[in-house]
Amino acid sequence: MKIITFSAIKGGVGKTTLTFNYGEWLSSKGYNVLGSVKNLV
Ligand SMILES: Nc1ncnc2c1ncn2[C@@H]1O[C@H](COP(=O)(O)OP(=O)(O)OP(=O)(O)O)[C@@H](O)[C@H]1O
Numbered sequence: 557m558k559i560i561t562f563s564a565i566k567g568g569v570g571k572t573t574l575t576f577n578y579g580e581w582l583s584s585k586g587y588n589v590l591g592s593v594k595n596l597v
Pocket residue numbers: 566567568569570571572573574595
């Protein structure tokens with residue numbers, strides 16, 4: 557299992573959008589994808 561993280565201190569820069577679309581792209585390539593989005597602050 558591989559864990560890929562997209563993070564940035566600044567808000568609203570596309571973390572959630574990138575996470576979703578990258579996950580969809582990996583899924584389209586045949587990978588099984590488990591996604592999670594967390595805002596820590
Ligand atoms: N590559 C992009 N080009 C243009 N707009 C984008 C792009 N990525 C994201 N956006 C837009 O920017 C806005 C913020 O995106 P998103 O919610 O993914 O950011 P975020 O980093 O997850 O924000 P938050 O810190 O609030 O969770 C949304 O309106 C989204 O549609």
